[in-house]
Amino acid sequence: MKPTWIIAAAASALALAACQSQxxxxxxxxxxxxxxxxxxxxxxxxxxxxxxxxxxxxxxxxIADRLENQADALRNQGEAKANAIDDKPQD
Numbered sequence: 001m002k003p004t005w006i007i008a009a010a011a012s013a014l015a016l017a018a019c020q021s022q023x024x025x026x027x028x029x030x031x032x033x034x035x036x037x038x039x040x041x042x043x044x045x046x047x048x049x050x051x052x053x054x055x056x057x058x059x060x061x062x063i064a065d066r067l068e069n070q071a072d073a074l075r076n077q078g079e080a081k082a083n084a085i086d087d088k089p090q091d
Contacts, residue, residue: 024082031078035071042067 020028042064049060 019086020082021086024085027085028078028082031074031081035074035078038067038071038074042071 045060045064045067049057049064052060
């Protein structure tokens with residue numbers, strides 16, 4: 001993962017941890033962990049594309065972009081589910 005993303009993710013996690021329930025934080029962490037795995041795969045494709053030329057390089061770069069987009073979508077889903085947990089009325 002890129003260092004700026006790591007710093008931003010850590011800062012967001014710390015900020016959210018202060019105002020989220022443990023259950024919501026656990027859900028969000030699970031999604032973030034999945035997203036981190038996708039980001040790592042994207043980084044591997046980016047690195048591989050640097051050693052390629054032409055169509056294979058473009059394909060690897062496109063795969064990396066799709067993985068990064070999927071990671072972003074997962075993070076958004078995790079945040080939405082965590083918010084839904086915290087917004088749910090307590091009995």
